[in-house]
Amino acid sequence: xxxxxxxxxxxxxxxxxxxxxxxxxxxxxxxxxxxxxxxxxxxxxxxxxxxxxxxxxxxxxxxxxxxxxxxxxxxxxxxxxxxxxxxxxxxxxxxxxxxxxxxxxxxxxxxxxxxxxxxxxxxxxxxxxxxxxxxxxxxxxxxxxxxxxxxxxxxxxxxxxxxxxxxxxxxxxxxxxxxxxxxxxxxxxxxxxxxxxxxxxxxxxxxxxxxxxxxxxxxxxxxxxxxxxxxxxxxxxxxxxxxxxxxxxxxxxxxxxxxxxxxxxxxxxxxxxxxxxxxxxxxxxxxxxxxxxxxxxxxxxxxxxxxxx
Amino acid sequence: xxxxxxxxxxxxxxxxxxxxxxxxxxxxxxxxxxxxxxxxxxxxxxxxxxxxxxxxxxxxxxxxxxxxxxxxxxxxxxxxxxxxxxxxxxxxxxxxxxxxxxxxxxxxxxxxxxxxxxxxxxxxxxxxxxxxxxxxxxxxxxxxxxxxxxxxxxxxxxxxxxxxxxxxxxxxxxxxxxxxxxxxxxxxxxxxxxxxxxxxxxxxxxxxxxxxxxxxxxxxxxxxxxxxxxxxxxxxxxxxxxxxxxxxxxxxxxxxxxxxxxxxxxxxxxxxxxxxxxxxxxxxxxxxxxxxxxxxxxxxxxxxxxxx
Numbered sequence: 074x075x076x077x078x079x080x081x082x083x084x085x086x087x088x089x090x091x092x093x094x095x096x097x098x099x100x101x102x103x104x105x106x107x108x109x110x111x112x113x114x115x116x117x118x119x120x121x122x123x124x125x126x127x128x129x130x131x132x133x134x135x136x137x138x139x140x141x142x143x144x145x146x147x148x149x150x151x152x153x154x155x156x157x158x159x160x161x162x163x164x165x166x167x168x169x170x171x172x173x174x175x176x177x178x179x180x181x182x183x184x185x186x187x188x189x190x191x192x193x194x195x196x197x198x199x200x201x202x203x204x205x206x207x208x209x210x211x212x213x214x215x216x217x218x219x220x221x222x223x224x225x226x227x228x229x230x231x232x233x234x235x236x237x238x239x240x241x242x243x244x245x246x247x248x249x250x251x252x253x254x255x256x257x258x259x260x261x262x263x264x265x266x267x268x269x270x271x272x273x274x275x276x277x278x279x280x281x282x283x284x285x286x287x288x289x290x291x292x293x294x295x296x297x298x299x300x301x302x303x304x305x306x307x308x309x310x311x312x313x314x315x316x317x318x319x320x321x322x323x324x325x326x327x328x329x330x331x332x333x334x335x336x337x338x339x340x341x342x343x344x345x346x347x348x349x350x351x352x353x354x355x356x357x358x359x360x361x362x363x364x365x366x367x368x369x370x371x372x373x374x375x376x377x378x379x380x381x382x
Numbered sequence: 383x384x385x386x387x388x389x390x391x392x393x394x395x396x397x398x399x400x401x402x403x404x405x406x407x408x409x410x411x412x413x414x415x416x417x418x419x420x421x422x423x424x425x426x427x428x429x430x431x432x433x434x435x436x437x438x439x440x441x442x443x444x445x446x447x448x449x450x451x452x453x454x455x456x457x458x459x460x461x462x463x464x465x466x467x468x469x470x471x472x473x474x475x476x477x478x479x480x481x482x483x484x485x486x487x488x489x490x491x492x493x494x495x496x497x498x499x500x501x502x503x504x505x506x507x508x509x510x511x512x513x514x515x516x517x518x519x520x521x522x523x524x525x526x527x528x529x530x531x532x533x534x535x536x537x538x539x540x541x542x543x544x545x546x547x548x549x550x551x552x553x554x555x556x557x558x559x560x561x562x563x564x565x566x567x568x569x570x571x572x573x574x575x576x577x578x579x580x581x582x583x584x585x586x587x588x589x590x591x592x593x594x595x596x597x598x599x600x601x602x603x604x605x606x607x608x609x610x611x612x613x614x615x616x617x618x619x620x621x622x623x624x625x626x627x628x629x630x631x632x633x634x635x636x637x638x639x640x641x642x643x644x645x646x647x648x649x650x651x652x653x654x655x656x657x658x659x660x661x662x663x664x665x666x667x668x669x670x671x672x673x674x675x676x677x678x679x680x681x682x683x684x685x686x687x688x689x690x
Contacts, residue, residue, distance in 0.1 A: 140498055141498065142494075142497060142498060162500050165498055165499060165500040166500050168498070170495070170498045172494055172495070174490055175490075176491065176492055176493075176494040176495040177491070177492060177495075178418065178422070178487075178491060178492040179491075180421070180422045180425055180426070181418065181421060181422070185418075185421065186492075188414070189414050189415075189418060189492070190495065190499070191396075192410050192411060192413075192414040192501075193401075193411060193414075193495075193496060193499040193500070193501040194401075194499055194500065194501075195400045195401035195402075195410075195500070195501075196396050196397075197397075200395075200396060200397065203395065204394045204395060204396040207393075207394040207395065208394050211393070211394065221425075237495075239392060239393060239394060240392075240394055240396055241392070241396055242392025242393075242394070242396050242397065243392065270393075273393060366567040366568040367489050367567075367568070369568050370485070370486075370489045370490065370568045370569060371489065371490055373568075373569075374486070374490045
């Protein structure tokens with residue numbers, strides 16, 4: 074792995090089994106608008122990687138290309154050697170996904186949501202009950218298994234989604250802003266669950282706005298205006314871009330060998346941190362975006378939406 | 383990496399065996415999506431309540447209310463005449479509500495999860511269409527409970543025939559709803575669907591007024607011969623105590639291009655042994671329309687959920 078930012082790694086060909094996720098000059102245009110431009114990235118199996126960036130930086134678009142939902146308009150990407158554009162079926166079997174907003178049927182119970190997932194991924198009928206029970210236990214939702222998801226708190230929904238994303242034994246987990254909208258208790262609890270996965274060697278790619286969370290990852294990629302502007306361990310980034318306020322002793326490479334704080338993110342950290350790096354790289358300008366059709370639907374949903382009819 | 387490695391059980395011990403499917407049809411996926419629709423419907427009391435309240439309003443209140451001035455249509459009371467129409471109205475609501483939920487599902491619901499799964503989208507669509515048709519069958523049967531009240535006696539054959547037509551109509555309208563839903567970017571209420579789709583299809587299907595035929599009106603039981611001749615001169619035919627209906631040409635055209643007119647006509651034939659359109663057209667439209675609409679709906683669903 075090369076710590077240099079920007080175009081870091083080139084495709085290693087089909088024999089490069091080391092990379093869990095490999096993106097080579099990945100790009101996505103919508104007409105004249107470039108959402109993502111020439112993102113190259115290699116993520117090792119077992120690595121915990123955060124994509125950080127302001128609103129509209131292209132994080133979610135990148136994630137959607139890697140998860141086969143969007144077709145790249147330039148470049149290529151592969152998940153464990155399977156091309157996301159040409160072998161989407163193989164890629165889908167390998168990945169678990171947690172979306173930014175809950176992707177649950179809130180009129181169904183927790184158990185029923187998991188059951189649908191198990192069928193969609195072809196988990197055998199005999200195994201299904203056992204797997205669902207284990208998933209519910211892992212998410213601490215055994216008591217709430219037969220309650221409709223509509224009555225769940227944000228934290229419960231997110232735990233259910235995380236457990237669901239794991240039921241088909243994926244090799245890579247994609248988390249799109251996993252802790253957004255959760256209270257500090259919910260956030261901490263979810264993070265403990267994510268941390269447990271990490272201990273088990275799961276490869277995780279998450280997008281986030283939350284700097285302390287990014288700081289707790291193995292490596293961070295900072296995106297701005299569709300480009301990957303820096304990649305490295307949090308310490309490397311602070312050393313490289315954090316100005317003079319670095320906490321010292323953060324030479325590249327040292328962080329990889331146990332130097333990274335693997336515990337739950339602590340918001341009250343030392344002076345110079347990833348926030349300085351973030352602002353240094355992406356500027357102070359506010360990113361105001363126009364509400365899309367989807368945003369209007371989401372806000373309608375939050376006002377009661379479907380159930381108001 | 384090796385296949386064995388890929389299929390290694392994860393933290394919950396699952397070993398995915400893969401989805402059994404033939405030509406995009408995975409029975410397990412179709413069944414689970416159908417069951418999802420049924421559960422959503424059975425837990426939504428407002429929909430079942432709506433089915434009853436619509437029936438009472440149209441069949442009982444309008445049936446008796448308007449029936450007081452329109453005494454009969456081709457020998458049937460007004461309540462009897464509109465019974466198939468009220469069934470169709472319930473089916474239109476049931477099928478479109480089921481289908482339009484797709485807009486939600488796509489943006490803030492389960493569909494995104496379905497899209498990133500390896501399950502074949504055709505099976506997902508099929509489960510949805512069968513679910514919509516089954517819900518339509520239940521909602522469409524509510525007015526049949528009122529049949530004895532308005533003096534319609536159902537035979538076993540008539541009931542089975544009616545259920546067949548209702549199921550086909552439900553599948554057709556769910557597919558039409560799915561087609562609409564794939565074109566909708568946002569959705570802020572069911573009102574536009576109700577006013578823009580359901581009501582035109584309902585009113586232009588011959589559901590509440592006949593396309594042609596003799597209508598008996600109160601107070602015209604004894605029409606003097608002189609009046610009868612004068613009416614004939616201006617083109618209105620009064621036979622016995624009734625009037626011969628002659629719809630304006632433009633209205634006729636709108637009714638004839640509405641596929642629901644034919645499905646309704648066949649339903650009326652099954653329930654009342656009375657129909658107004660060519661039987662061959664009724665049968666062809668009822669059987670072919672759902673198949674064609676389902677093919678288009680499946681193609682649009684695939685396009686909507688494919689890598690864009």
